[in-house]
Amino acid sequence: MRTETYKNVGETLITETLSNGLTINIVPKPGFLKSYAMFTANYGGADRRFKLAGQWLDTPAGVAHFLEHKMFDMPDGNALNILSARGASPNAFTSSGLTAYHFACTSLFEENLRTLLSFVSTPYFTPESVQKEQGIIGQEIRMVEDDPGYALYYNLLKCLYRNNPVRDSVAGTVESISEITSETLYHCHEVFYRPANMTLSVIGSVDPDRVTALARELLPAGPGEVPERDYGEAEGAFPHKESLDVNMAVSAPQFLFGTKLEPAEKGEARLRQRLTGELALRLLFGASSPLYNSLYAGGLLNGSFDYELDYTAGTATLIAGGVSRNVGGVMDALHKEIVRIGEAGLDKALFENVRRAYFGSKLRMLGSFSSLAQALAEGVFSGCRPLGAFEEIAAVSLAETERFIRESFAPEKLALSVVSPPER
Amino acid sequence: MNPITELIMPDVVLTCLQTDKFKTGCLSVGLLTPLNRETASKNALIPMVLTRGTASLPDMAAINTKLDALYGARIRPVVRKKGEIQVIGLVSDFADEAFIPEGSALLEQVAALTGEMLLMPRTYGGLMPREYVESEREKLLELIRGRINDKRAYSLQRLFELMCAPEAYATDKLGSENEAESITPLELTRYYRRLLAVSPIRIFYCGSAAPARVKTALLSALAPLPRSGETPDLGTDIRMNALEETVRRFTDEMRVAQGKLAIGFRLGDCMEAPNTAALRVFNAVFGGSANSKLFTNVREKLSLCYFVSSMIDLHKGVMAVSSGIEFDKYDAALTEIFAQLEAVRRGDFTDQELAAAKSSVAGDYRLTEDSPGALEDFYLNQALIGPECPPSELAALTEEITADEVVTIAKGVVCDAVYFLRGQKEDA
Numbered sequence A: 001m002r003t004e005t006y007k008n009v010g011e012t013l014i015t016e017t018l019s020n021g022l023t024i025n026i027v028p029k030p031g032f033l034k035s036y037a038m039f040t041a042n043y044g045g046a047d048r049r050f051k052l053a054g055q056w057l058d059t060p061a062g063v064a065h066f067l068e069h070k071m072f073d074m075p076d077g078n079a080l081n082i083l084s085a086r087g088a089s090p091n092a093f094t095s096s097g098l099t100a101y102h103f104a105c106t107s108l109f110e111e112n113l114r115t116l117l118s119f120v121s122t123p124y125f126t127p128e129s130v131q132k133e134q135g136i137i138g139q140e141i142r143m144v145e146d147d148p149g150y151a152l153y154y155n156l157l158k159c160l161y162r163n164n165p166v167r168d169s170v171a172g173t174v175e176s177i178s179e180i181t182s183e184t185l186y187h188c189h190e191v192f193y194r195p196a197n198m199t200l201s202v203i204g205s206v207d208p209d210r211v212t213a214l215a216r217e218l219l220p221a222g223p224g225e226v227p228e229r230d231y232g233e234a235e236g237a238f239p240h241k242e243s244l245d246v247n248m249a250v251s252a253p254q255f256l257f258g259t260k261l262e263p264a265e266k267g268e269a270r271l272r273q274r275l276t277g278e279l280a281l282r283l284l285f286g287a288s289s290p291l292y293n294s295l296y297a298g299g300l301l302n303g304s305f306d307y308e309l310d311y312t313a314g315t316a317t318l319i320a321g322g323v324s325r326n327v328g329g330v331m332d333a334l335h336k337e338i339v340r341i342g343e344a345g346l347d348k349a350l351f352e353n354v355r356r357a358y359f360g361s362k363l364r365m366l367g368s369f370s371s372l373a374q375a376l377a378e379g380v381f382s383g384c385r386p387l388g389a390f391e392e393i394a395a396v397s398l399a400e401t402e403r404f405i406r407e408s409f410a411p412e413k414l415a416l417s418v419v420s421p422p423e424r
Numbered sequence B: 001m002n003p004i005t006e007l008i009m010p011d012v013v014l015t016c017l018q019t020d021k022f023k024t025g026c027l028s029v030g031l032l033t034p035l036n037r038e039t040a041s042k043n044a045l046i047p048m049v050l051t052r053g054t055a056s057l058p059d060m061a062a063i064n065t066k067l068d069a070l071y072g073a074r075i076r077p078v079v080r081k082k083g084e085i086q087v088i089g090l091v092s093d094f095a096d097e098a099f100i101p102e103g104s105a106l107l108e109q110v111a112a113l114t115g116e117m118l119l120m121p122r123t124y125g126g127l128m129p130r131e132y133v134e135s136e137r138e139k140l141l142e143l144i145r146g147r148i149n150d151k152r153a154y155s156l157q158r159l160f161e162l163m164c165a166p167e168a169y170a171t172d173k174l175g176s177e178n179e180a181e182s183i184t185p186l187e188l189t190r191y192y193r194r195l196l197a198v199s200p201i202r203i204f205y206c207g208s209a210a211p212a213r214v215k216t217a218l219l220s221a222l223a224p225l226p227r228s229g230e231t232p233d234l235g236t237d238i239r240m241n242a243l244e245e246t247v248r249r250f251t252d253e254m255r256v257a258q259g260k261l262a263i264g265f266r267l268g269d270c271m272e273a274p275n276t277a278a279l280r281v282f283n284a285v286f287g288g289s290a291n292s293k294l295f296t297n298v299r300e301k302l303s304l305c306y307f308v309s310s311m312i313d314l315h316k317g318v319m320a321v322s323s324g325i326e327f328d329k330y331d332a333a334l335t336e337i338f339a340q341l342e343a344v345r346r347g348d349f350t351d352q353e354l355a356a357a358k359s360s361v362a363g364d365y366r367l368t369e370d371s372p373g374a375l376e377d378f379y380l381n382q383a384l385i386g387p388e389c390p391p392s393e394l395a396a397l398t399e400e401i402t403a404d405e406v407v408t409i410a411k412g413v414v415c416d417a418v419y420f421l422r423g424q425k426e427d428a
Helices: A063-071 A079-085 A109-121 A127-145 A148-160 A174-178 A182-192 A208-218 A268-285 A290-297 A327-344 A348-367 A369-382 A386-395 A398-408 B040-050 B060-069 B106-119 B130-149 B151-163 B177-181 B185-198 B211-221 B268-272 B276-286 B293-301 B327-345 B351-368 B372-385 B391-398 B403-412
Strands: A002-006 A011-017 A023-028 A035-041 A049-052 A055-058 A089-094 A099-105 A198-204 A228-230 A243-247 A254-261 A305-312 A315-323 A415-420 B004-009 B012-018 B024-034 B074-082 B085-095 B201-207 B248-254 B259-266 B308-313 B318-325 B414-423
Touching: A002 A386, A011 A208, A023 A208, A023 A369, A035 A109, A035 A369, A063 A089, A063 A099, A063 A127, A063 A182, A079 A089, A079 A109, A079 B351, A089 B351, A099 A109, A099 A369, A109 A198, A109 A208, A127 A148, A127 A174, A127 A182, A127 B293, A127 B318, A148 A243, A148 A254, A148 A315, A148 A415, A198 A208, A198 A369, A254 A327, A268 A290, A268 A305, A268 A315, A268 A348, A268 A386, A268 A398, A290 A305, A290 A327, A290 B060, A327 A398, A327 A415, A348 A369, A348 A386, A348 A398, A348 B024, A348 B060, A348 B085, A369 A386, B004 B211, B012 B211, B012 B372, B024 B074, B024 B106, B024 B185, B024 B372, B040 B074, B040 B085, B040 B130, B040 B177, B040 B185, B060 B074, B060 B106, B074 B106, B074 B372, B085 B106, B085 B372, B106 B211, B130 B151, B130 B177, B130 B185, B151 B248, B151 B259, B151 B318, B151 B414, B201 B211, B201 B372, B259 B327, B268 B403, B276 B293, B276 B308, B276 B327, B276 B351, B276 B391, B276 B403, B293 B308, B293 B318, B293 B327, B318 B327, B327 B403, B327 B414, B351 B372, B351 B391, B351 B403
Parallel strands: A023 A198, A243 A415, B012 B201, B248 B414
Antiparallel strands: A002 A011, A011 A023, A035 A099, A035 A198, A049 A055, A049 A228, A089 A099, A254 A315, A254 A415, A305 A315, B004 B012, B024 B085, B024 B201, B074 B085, B259 B318, B259 B414, B308 B318
16 A cells, blocks of 8 residues: 655545556545545446457447446345435446446445445346336437537537547437347446456545455456457547537537647656646636637627546547637637747746646645546546646646647647527 | 634624635625516626726736636636525635645635625726626626526426516526616616615635634725615515416427426425425435435336436425426326325335435535535525524434425425426427
8 A cells, every 4th residue: 555645735645556456546535524435447438349358349339328327236226226325425427438436425434335346346237127228328318419518529529530439429329229238238347347447536534444455355356358449540630520510409609629639648748748738728718818818808708618638538639618609700819829829939927827826726626526536547547646736737838838739729730519509 | 513603794794614624715705685587687797797807907817817826716706596585796716725835815815806806896987897797798698598508407497487477586596688688887887886785795704714814804805895774675485385276387399309397396384484404305205316206216117217306495495396308208207206296295105215315315414514615505595594503413403304294295295387398399
């Protein structure tokens, strides 16, 4: 068991890697009533084609998410009900690259952790329960069809990526999930829910020795083979398609633009790239940035404006977007700003100030048990230490950030997704 | 964790929760004003305009640069609807001083900036600048129109708009397009000055600073606050019964793939002397938790939907059930939802179901103590409708709730209206 202390942010991280390959991260939080655990598989909606025992296998879209729904079923009841009945707040989510099961509770932590580790490692599916779930997930798919944010996001990824399955909905389609059987689920569980392909993050006032002891007791002893995945032919540096514009029942045009990065190698390089990228996003689009303020003052933004850098399934994507009645005007202003920064460079005082604000916003993340647990899990799968960010932020240089902006936001690298109200 | 509450100026109450367990502190200043359709949009617009510029920081770039220098502190405009009271103001969160490298008086600086934004907006000839009022008005209009973007939230908003048509509660927290469109800088400035003078103010702080220091910082930040001595009539009318004898049914059509069902109820006689913990347990048994009747039957047994849940508003004494269903499952879903309410009325739930509901409610109360944002909302609710005890005590009270109490509440619940958002006929 290794203990690292991050004095600058008042946190301690305890890490243990079991002989079966499972990495456990624990952050003690004295003074909190709440304890939180997240058990994460390095398996998401994009992991559809993989190699096992030398053979390539294809699975329908939506298996990882379907599995997430069905994992809660246990021979002696439903884990969601069991955990809720004890007053815990359990839930789960599936992204393109991850499946995470988590709970927060204020009592009975060990019993709850036992339930979490057991249900996630115990596949129990019947043809009837799979068929019933097709109805429920079918309604979940229908629900997101009416969500403009969802359309905006996937259309952008469809523009940026030609082959990578991140371009397809994590939940699959009503048709693709109809191909899923209990055998598909058993098989994918066996392949991807192996200790060496998973990680456990625990935040709260817990006994670290009990956490690791429970994991040793309840999880398989062997690490198992971690499958190789295929995300399709390598994608070029430029978008597959420049833009997509669809009509939905919305009040005003919503837009999302993005650019893809070559993800840095796993490890410290990845953390540095993430920090540089997030700092660049804040410098370009943050509340104090010249671009944001001129767009806002010029009436080009008609609502919220957000941005993020997302690593998933072998991709790294910078995205930003909001609401505007003049999306073309926003994109023109962005192009001009990139040219201006390319010529004049970034303002040094602005850079220092934004870096300071970025530190404060990262600190906020430590207050959210779920964000911290997820950051720790992603850290395990990408070989970096998210708590190291607080030291590393100071090392990111102005020149490095300028170069990042010039290279990533070149006009020919950008793709645009728009959802507009229907024409009257 | 017990807060300290003190009247620091006429009708200005400060609640301080001192704790060093959080990385970020929270400071919120809320003005309480009656909710009604004539003023809701003006109220919603004011905090938005206040974040555009102050006497010393004339535009948003200046304010946000200052906030960046305060280690990414945020001061955000907030508008909330608490029954028939509208609460508007500014909510900030900022790094705790223990974790910022140099260690500066962040609390005082954030309080001072909040006070300046609230009390000393940038003005032009004594009025809020036309440019700021008009651009924020456009954004408010966009938010009002944008309510259709989230179909589930929209269906609930429409339900209460229609169900409570003659009541103040029908008004949305952002008001209406009609009202917002006509707001002028002159009207808004006059209205703002009066609002500042007459509104009771609730301030909440949670963080590592001692209450005396917080009070000093706020007294200095709010020194220019005018106080008229008049108090507006604040409160919520609670109807015990449905508006009409038969349940009213409403339908809207829109281009959607999935129908959104929203059913409205009056909580009934229990609102004479509401028992918060018992009401929450009733809600958890019926539809407010993963072990609830609705989740277990409508979703898990019948696969009619992905989401179905009930929620209660204790300020107004109403409940809503919300679900996303296929258009042709309207009758089936409605029948099953009413059947489940009948089951609760008959006491047709097991000891395990009751225990699970109680654990779920008690767990939620306890979790409140670990989140500055949840604590802020908890103590605001407490100030408006009570009861006067911290979340941990409510959690303990929850454990005492009996099946009889739940049945009694369920028997008094009355359905008042059903709303359905469905696809346009040609799409169906």
